[in-house]
Amino acid sequence: MGKELLIRNVKDDDLQKLLSIHRDAFEGYMNTKLGDEYIIKFLKWFTLQQDAISLLVECDENIHGYVVGATIGYGSLLTKAIGKTVIKYLIFHPWLLTNKKILNNLLSRIKNIFQPTSQPNITLKDLKGISLVGIGVSKSSRGHHYGSHLIKSFEEKAREMNFDYMRLSVYSNNTTAISFYKKNGWEFMDEEAGLSYFYKKLF
Numbered sequence: 001m002g003k004e005l006l007i008r009n010v011k012d013d014d015l016q017k018l019l020s021i022h023r024d025a026f027e028g029y030m031n032t033k034l035g036d037e038y039i040i041k042f043l044k045w046f047t048l049q050q051d052a053i054s055l056l057v058e059c060d061e062n063i064h065g066y067v068v069g070a071t072i073g074y075g076s077l078l079t080k081a082i083g084k085t086v087i088k089y090l091i092f093h094p095w096l097l098t099n100k101k102i103l104n105n106l107l108s109r110i111k112n113i114f115q116p117t118s119q120p121n122i123t124l125k126d127l128k129g130i131s132l133v134g135i136g137v138s139k140s141s142r143g144h145h146y147g148s149h150l151i152k153s154f155e156e157k158a159r160e161m162n163f164d165y166m167r168l169s170v171y172s173n174n175t176t177a178i179s180f181y182k183k184n185g186w187e188f189m190d191e192e193a194g195l196s197y198f199y200k201k202l203f
């Protein structure tokens with residue numbers, strides 16, 4: 001019998017399972033070092049916004065991955081919503097601030113609250129864009145096209161929501177993700193400070 005694959009919106013009940021998928025998919029990343037409460041609030045935030053997308057992929061009742069995204073400029077709103085959780089965590093884990101990546105990221109988030117910036121976005125300036133903020137598939141589920149199903153559904157949903165284009169940033173050394181995005185039709189836009197920017201038009 002064939003496996004039944006389902007892409008659906010993330011619900012509150014899924015968040016604990018997504019937490020373990022996130023920890024597995026992004027092992028070693030800065031955003032897995034800030035505590036479970038932060039990760040849950042981060043994932044939940046996308047389920048609460050009108051102009052956001054949060055989808056997961058389920059197959060035979062197991063969740064294998066998720067994708068989240070929100071209108072470009074979401075960063076300052078997200079920081080305002082979950083910043084306190086991060087600060088609280090850092091008070092009890094101050095040594096994390098010796099990690100340059102964490103420190104720089106926090107400083108740029110704080111700066112972004114007061115002075116929101118839109119990242120490299122040369123050709124698509126006056127159009128309505130959505131940022132794909134994160135996509136993750138559990139290590140043991142990779143290579144089965146769960147990621148591709150997720151990103152295609154993200155694209156369909158963004159189109160339904162009348163976005164004109166999608167964009168994302170990815171560490172330039174994340175060659176797996178970069179070939180994954182290219183394979184799914186995303187185009188390279190720019191590179192800055194170790195991050196590569198990709199976009200895909202929806203018209």
Ligand SMILES: CC(C)(COP(=O)(O)OP(=O)(O)OC[C@H]1O[C@@H](n2cnc3c(N)ncnc32)[C@H](O)[C@@H]1OP(=O)(O)O)[C@@H](O)C(=O)NCCC(=O)NCCS
Nearest residue numbers: 134135136137142143144145146147148176177179180183
């Ligand atoms: C990127 C990621 C989501 C891909 O998920 P996936 O379900 O394994 O990807 P798919 O099976 O749909 O792969 C689709 C295509 O991407 C490319 N790709 C996927 N994994 C690859 C790898 N390890 N090396 C090179 N190309 C790869 C291939 O072109 C593949 O097509 P093919 O199978 O026909 O060759 C997954 O590797 C992941 O969760 N990585 C960790 C988290 C991360 O880095 N997220 C992106 C930054 S937010």
